[in-house]
Amino acid sequence: MREITHFIDGASVAGTSGRYGDVFNPNTGEVQARVALATAAEVGAAVGSAVRAQQTWALVNPQRRARVMFEFKRLIERDMDALAEILSSEHGKVIADSKGDIQRGVEVIEFACGIPHLLKGEYTEGAGPGIDVYSMRQPLGVAAGITPFNFPGMIPMWMFGIAIATGNSFILKPSEKDPTLPVKLAELMMEAGAPKGVLNVVHGDKVAVDAILDHPDIKAVSFVGSSDIAQYIYSRGTANGKRVQAMGGAKNHGIVLPDADLDQVVKDLSGAAFGSAGERCMALPVVVPVGKQTADALRERMLSEMQSLRVGVSTDAAAHYGPVVSQAHRQKISDYIQAGVDEGAELVVDGRGFSLQGYEKGFFIGPSLFDGVKKGMRTYNEEIFGPVLQIVRAETFEEAIDLPSSHQYGNGVAIYTRNGRAAREFAARVNVGMVGINVPIPVPVAYHTFGGWKRSAFGDTNQHGMEGVKFYTKVKTITARWPEGAVEDSAFVIPTMG
Numbered sequence: 455m456r457e458i459t460h461f462i463d464g465a466s467v468a469g470t471s472g473r474y475g476d477v478f479n480p481n482t483g484e485v486q487a488r489v490a491l492a493t494a495a496e497v498g499a500a501v502g503s504a505v506r507a508q509q510t511w512a513l514v515n516p517q518r519r520a521r522v523m524f525e526f527k528r529l530i531e532r533d534m535d536a537l538a539e540i541l542s543s544e545h546g547k548v549i550a551d552s553k554g555d556i557q558r559g560v561e562v563i564e565f566a567c568g569i570p571h572l573l574k575g576e577y578t579e580g581a582g583p584g585i586d587v588y589s590m591r592q593p594l595g596v597a598a599g600i601t602p603f604n605f606p607g608m609i610p611m612w613m614f615g616i617a618i619a620t621g622n623s624f625i626l627k628p629s630e631k632d633p634t635l636p637v638k639l640a641e642l643m644m645e646a647g648a649p650k651g652v653l654n655v656v657h658g659d660k661v662a663v664d665a666i667l668d669h670p671d672i673k674a675v676s677f678v679g680s681s682d683i684a685q686y687i688y689s690r691g692t693a694n695g696k697r698v699q700a701m702g703g704a705k706n707h708g709i710v711l712p713d714a715d716l717d718q719v720v721k722d723l724s725g726a727a728f729g730s731a732g733e734r735c736m737a738l739p740v741v742v743p744v745g746k747q748t749a750d751a752l753r754e755r756m757l758s759e760m761q762s763l764r765v766g767v768s769t770d771a772a773a774h775y776g777p778v779v780s781q782a783h784r785q786k787i788s789d790y791i792q793a794g795v796d797e798g799a800e801l802v803v804d805g806r807g808f809s810l811q812g813y814e815k816g817f818f819i820g821p822s823l824f825d826g827v828k829k830g831m832r833t834y835n836e837e838i839f840g841p842v843l844q845i846v847r848a849e850t851f852e853e854a855i856d857l858p859s860s861h862q863y864g865n866g867v868a869i870y871t872r873n874g875r876a877a878r879e880f881a882a883r884v885n886v887g888m889v890g891i892n893v894p895i896p897v898p899v900a901y902h903t904f905g906g907w908k909r910s911a912f913g914d915t916n917q918h919g920m921e922g923v924k925f926y927t928k929v930k931t932i933t934a935r936w937p938e939g940a941v942e943d944s945a946f947v948i949p950t951m952g
């Protein structure tokens with residue numbers, strides 16, 4: 455069986471723990487490879503390599519570091535088809551979504567190409583008599599990233615793109631469910647000219663994660679995954695004196711006011727609720743129509759839209775979405791659907807019985823639609839992370855603001871309306887980190903920053919954009935005065951007689 459190895463100090467390194475994780479092909483349900491799960495010693499070896507590499511990498515001038523980023527982007531684009539195929543084969547998302555996943559990561563690399571400009575410090579001339587003050591941003595040293603299965607291209611690049619460009623070295627602990635693409639990215643980073651040890655990949659589970667959280671030479675940890683784990687990472691990492699940003703789960707709402715363009719809403723929901731089988735932290739699994747008329751019209755149109763959704767294997771170019779990542783995850787989604795039924799919500803479309811001919815063992819699940827979902831139900835409170843859309847009816851605008859604002863998660867939210875004042879007020883008041891106005895998945899572009907509120911993020915620095923540059927650097931401020939009579943002045947002393 456194919457074995458997916460660690461990537462340490464510029465080379466593939468077989469695991470020594472004797473522990474492995476299964477990597478499935480979600481289309482067929484078969485195990486296609488096994489991934490080594492690291493010991494603390496293997497994490498230590500990666501950190502040792504990263505410490506050595508960082509000392510010289512930090513001295514490489516920013517423009518040269520940027521050139522590595524330019525080349526890395528070129529190499530990814532060269533290999534895009536092959537990389538997307540690898541991603542799809544382990545994750546299950548369709549090829550177009552895999553390319554999108556990688557492309558969104560490349561956009562952060564493009565941002566990192568501007569690092570010479572982004573790292574420029576500040577300077578105050580004459581802050582006091584003969585005194586100048588200036589500040590500079592210096593790398594932290596070794597940073598680490600722990601990433602989820604659902605964006606194995608984009609999320610690692612959110613992190614290591616900026617960490618490396620700012621002069622750090624990086625240890626990536628990707629999801630053990632789809633670990634091949636992250637290793638390919640590390641290989642391409644070496645091919646692009648980054649010295650060995652600047653980017654290491656260590657596979658693993660809690661053992662590897664705890665080793666990262668406890669290692670004194672790792673100065674910062676960036677995490678993206680589910681909220682309970684995010685909170686754990688944040689607590690343990692900060693208790694060990696590290697800088698930590700930990701993004702968690704989500705339950706994003708789409709508010710639909712009576713004046714919204716319903717055709718647009720239905721088209722957007724079909725992509726945002728069911729695309730990538732709902733396995734996106736910026737998916738839109740809850741729709742909140744305001745008023746009975748809006749709700750009834752939306753439900754009817756959504757029903758007919760759902761009939762045109764095609765579920766297929768990840769290589770099917772006509773498929774809307776593919777299988778979910780694992781059998782356990784499919785079961786979890788089914789359990790949440792049952793919980794909704796048990797709690798009294800109306801299951802309008804039930805995707806649980808879906809099976810794809812010829813791929814009966816694949817992890818497929820059809821799209822589901824609930825109506826009459828209410829605040830307080832477990833199926834509403836918790837993240838399902840599957841192709842399930844829930845209609846939560848609201849009577850008023852106030853109720854529609856309250857639903858996402860009082861929810862435990864606060865990643866993204868969208869509002870559909872033609873009324874600028876209503877949209878403006880909603881955006882200002884809603885207690886959520888990223889807001890879309892007639893935009894279903896408001897993932898900010900790379901030069902802005904990504905981050906939710908409440909249980910969707912722990913720590914106070916967002917991913918990428920200037921927040922990313924700040925996360926991976928520390929500021930040093932210098933206050934300088936040059937006394938008269940210093941050595942440099944001697945050339946200007948006028949000689950006297952005697």
Ligand code: NAD
Pocket residue numbers: 600601602603604605627628629630658659660663664678679680681683684701702703704734735837839865906910
């Ligand atoms: P997960 O929390 O199960 O795993 C994330 C990472 O944590 C993986 O690398 C995994 O190996 C590690 N991990 C798992 N259990 C651990 C434990 N007990 N101790 C230490 N480490 C552990 O998440 P997932 O299922 O891979 O990804 C889906 C989740 O990620 C969803 O909740 C989704 O909303 C969230 N997500 C959030 C964002 C965001 O930016 N807010 C983006 C993408 C995904």
